[in-house]
Amino acid sequence: MHAKLLAARDQVLARNPGEIEFHQAVDEVFESLGPVMDRHPEFVEAAVLERLCEPERQIIFRVPWTDDSGKVQINRGFRVEYNSALGPYKGGLRFHPSVYLGIVKFLGFEQIFKNALTGMPIGGGKGGSDFDPRGRSDAEVMRFCQSFMTELYRHIGEYTDVPAGDIGVGGREIGYLFGQYKRITNRYESGVLTGKGLSWGGSLVRPEATGYGTVLFANEMAKTRGRSIEGRRVVVSGSGNVAIYAIAKAQQLGAQVVACSDSSGYVVDEDGIDLDLLRQVKEVERGRLKDYALRRGSAVAYVEGGSVWDVDAEVALPCATQNELGETAAVRLVKAGVKVVAEGANMPSTPEAVAVFQKAGVLFGPGKAANAGGVATSALEMQQNASRDSWTFEHTEERLSEIMVGIHDRCAATAEEYGQPGNYVLGANIAGFVKVAKAMLAQGLI
Template sequence: MHELHPALQPHFETVLSRNPAEAEFHQAVLEVLGSLGPVVSKHPELLDMAVIERLCEPERQLIFRVPWTDDQGRVHINRAFRVEFNSALGPYKGGLRFHPSVNLGIVKFLGFEQIFKNALTGLPIGGGKGGSDFDPKGRSDREVMAFCQSFMTELYRHIGEYTDVPAGDIGVGGREIGYLFGQYKRITNRYESGVLTGKGIGWGGSLVRTEATGYGTVFFTQEMLAAAGQTLSGRRVVVSGSGNVAIYAAQKAADLGAHVVACSDSGGYIVDEAGLDLELLKQIKEVERGRLTDYAARRPGAKHVADGSVWDVPCEVALPCATQNELDGNHAKTLVANGVIAVAEGANMPSTPDAVRVFQENNILFAPGKAANAGGVATSALEMQQNASRDRWTADYTEERLRQIMVNLHNRCASAADEYGSPGNYVVGANISSFLQVSEAVVALGVI
């Protein structure tokens, strides 16, 4: 990451003063602005047009309460958010996160990242994000349904296939999307399939959407390695997390010849030197909603470690696929010492600024989340296309579309990094390429 250009410093200070106590949002803005020095030197007119201010200030921020009743008849009140950040390129597009950690600052950081991630896909989608501090873990299906129906009873008036199209994120999978869509359909009396993505295959969903974020991360990693004269085949891989993104990143890496040996959850991590049994992992995590301790108990030779970090496990390719700021500077130093050659973010901003600095100072190939994990939202946009045309594509066709999007996305990042004097720096390339595209649209649409 470059030092902040002097002309950008006042803009960042404005973000700090107008958005107090939103550390993740500050971090996301600084990460983008830190790459833009060469751009404002070449295009100072963008500062005169207040493009930075327009991109850092959401077009709309919604905060609402969600009342619901649990199985014992107790009433709960959760707080929910939808930040419709920027629609210069298309309808707001971004997931919903249900997790106790959700607050306005986290939703704004995710929405801000989403603007640039969505631009990188080359598809006509703007950026937004939402969620609630509701925790679906340990709740019955009826309780989750009650929450989702109450959540959508407020949200429905703000979304639509030409306005804002939510999807899933942490804590929001097929079950939650189903309840949300059912309530939207009930309230509106419209079968508007394109209003939510991540739907079930039998009712408007897209094949490969479940796998898309993890697959896309690995496709980007493959391209990044190939550009450096390396290959993924035969590489030892460690993945953090064990949810949707982590499982399918591990699967695609294994399909391409890598040896995936570890993953994690909130209770620790597992090491399976024989290679993760992905069918067993899917059964435990996706069907049984179990823990990695169950995997270790049922998989001969697998070891569960309750303390420490999954990044202590030696690997050549690291794929952080859990949550923000999970991989810090010390973890990065451990990875470098153990021989890592490439890191690609499957989650949103999982590496701290210190970690990114360590990787870049040691010439480790590093793919930021806004580039490497864009496959999920790209395939959501493909789902929207299928909904609009009342069509359904085959899995092979959809996966090939996804792969080509990730190849093009990689090439955009690499070209922008070359053009602006930072060859091989995918952070700079991703930020500059996406910023220029969104800025052009923001200016073209006038002061709105």
Template sequence: MNIDEKLQPILAAVLSRNAGEPEFHQAVREVLESLGRVVAKHPDYADDALIERICEPERQIIFRVPWVDDRGRVQINRGFRVQFNSALGPYKGGIRFHPSVNLGIIKFLGFEQTFKNALTGMPIGGGKGGSDFNPRGRSDGEIMRFCQSFMTELHRHVGEHTDVPAGDIGVGGREVGYMFGQYKRLTNRYEAGVLTGKGLTYGGSQARREATGYGAVYFVESMLATRKQKIDGRRAAVSGSGNVAIYTIEKLQQLGARIVACSDSNGYIYDERGIDLGLLKEVKEVRRARISDYAELKGGPVRYIEGGSIWDVPCEIAMPSATQNELTGKDAMTLVKNGVVAVGEGANMPCTPEAVRAFQAAGVLYAPGKAANAGGVATSALEMQQNASRDSWTFEQTEARLAAIMRGIHDRCAQTAESYGAPGDYVLGANIAGFVRVAESMRALGVI
């Protein structure tokens, strides 16, 4: 898809101003490709540098994170928080601990988060944070000391009415707990709404752990329903084996699918009988081990393939749930050849532009991450709501709200795409629906 000539100078400025940040460039380009139809229909959106302002973060914070390892040696990492857009509410977005984290990655994630949060219909802005710290192989004590040092700086910039972080890759309930404890210690306040993804004993929400994976499946279920199809009986592959992947697998199984493959950064497992979810949770959530351990413990016909691509496994439903740009154009062509009918992004931007084009050209139902994986942040907003009212909802109540939100996001994307002459194009629908909500709010607030 080409970028409208009125928008080309905006992309050129983004590329120039943000040199060496290819993921951010990719995310901006994808949104701008969708906005030509909007500018043609509503030329006023090109006025007052509105689109340029949406592409520029409100605030970018980079800081040093010193901490002491178990051998008594001082280690140094770099911390980030990009507060991208607060037109709809306080900044909201996760914290990622991974060696690949840099400013460009965090900006891409914050930009995506802005539109994702807008699609939920909830009053939350977009932000993202993280560090190049690698939690793999670190003891609980080392992770605690790192989280405490990270929050010692970050606490100056967050708050329940300012910026509300959550977890992401490398940051689960343990890390959120350590950060919340340090925030409470530093501020002398029990401000439960400052972080989401908390434990149930201290202000967390039921169904938050499951929400991103469950929500992605609900979105795929809604897409299939537009063609009078169901998940039941389908063969599926889910990349990754962290929180999002595990609960994507769980909900797919509940709806009758057979998941035959999942992965980690070293390789993937292929289990024709269907993944044993209980064993997978034992390996990943309890032992914090590698996916190869699943194959060793399960035995039998389970195969572990080191390296390679999980997308070589034939499936009807593909759920990329690991990391950005993990599914290439070549992978997409393989999936199409093997009969894939629906792709739902559990991760942020896991499909390359070439892969997206291949799916759309083949008529495959394709759900972009900013829509399909919005269930996590939507349930985080529900957690904030419970914290604000000093309330706690049941799992059933929260999951029912999640399901309704995800079906609402699906319908919003589908209806927007149709109204702009591109029925079935969920990429265009998600980008335009998210953009319009943010843009209208920014215009109402003046030049900000």
């Protein structure tokens, strides 16, 4: 790591002990920024990095609610409003037992650069709770969301902080959250949340956007080597929203998606994943991949546990969760001939895995670039809300495609400018950082 960055990095670790994921996200960015510090000494003098690593605001609150048996439950809620140099804080809410402050800070830190890369006027933030919606009734989820919003509402607004969904927060949860916000504030402020239902302020393409965008980015990377992803063998981790729509877009582009996973195991379907059946099982029935395999019968292989990265692929799309793809899996994928890796989840590849891919010359798209389609379309939803307008699916998808191509080209050009062509990690980190840093300098010592 560049000498000028070591002191700032050590300060971050000392001030945020035990937050492993946050430390990893900071290190990943800092490793890229040495050339920027040499070229822009004003960033060092103004302590831009030190300020950027300290959130503007960290909110932690109690969320009491009652379950269906009448028992009182207590969860913890978080919102980290990280950086507003480019616009109101923007980033999802995650409801999952693993959520703690370090996870939310890592996600919020990543969000700063991701949002900057979209070219949209949005800052970075993230939030959530250690509440687990799995296995809970609709009534329990509603009561939790209402309690959560009863505290959160005072911190958000269309010009202040605009949350969206993430793991564990889909259309159902956004609906309950929005309803409570409207009830408390007595305002129909559509732009305060994104990922809303189509009949009450949502945007077409928003459910598809993260998965679609990841594949569009992968396709742009592949084209720099003279061949798109058409006809290529693809493996996707996860089977939630992002994974489902990554599979859909890859199939639209002519790729052969043969495997996907959930927390219990993975399926290999050599004839190609049956997307209609997968959506029925996961989205409608909220079932498991084991149910998908049972209905497909002998056409598929279901593997309990294990790693989906044991399946050979030319294109790998990690779309599940952080640090799911480690060094051993990366080595195996490289030996099997993987050519393109694009992250649909946030930081799903460990630093060791990223190093393996880069050393082998694999095209690697980091999450802050490859999965930015979701937040970009959220910003498009905000535009439609502000203008009281509603765009067609075709128009919105075209805008998403333009944004993803723009992100790819921006990352590629920046990597080229700094002497490392094809290094999308460096390109994404530097392009996002420089944009935010210049805005911070222009706004004074804040």
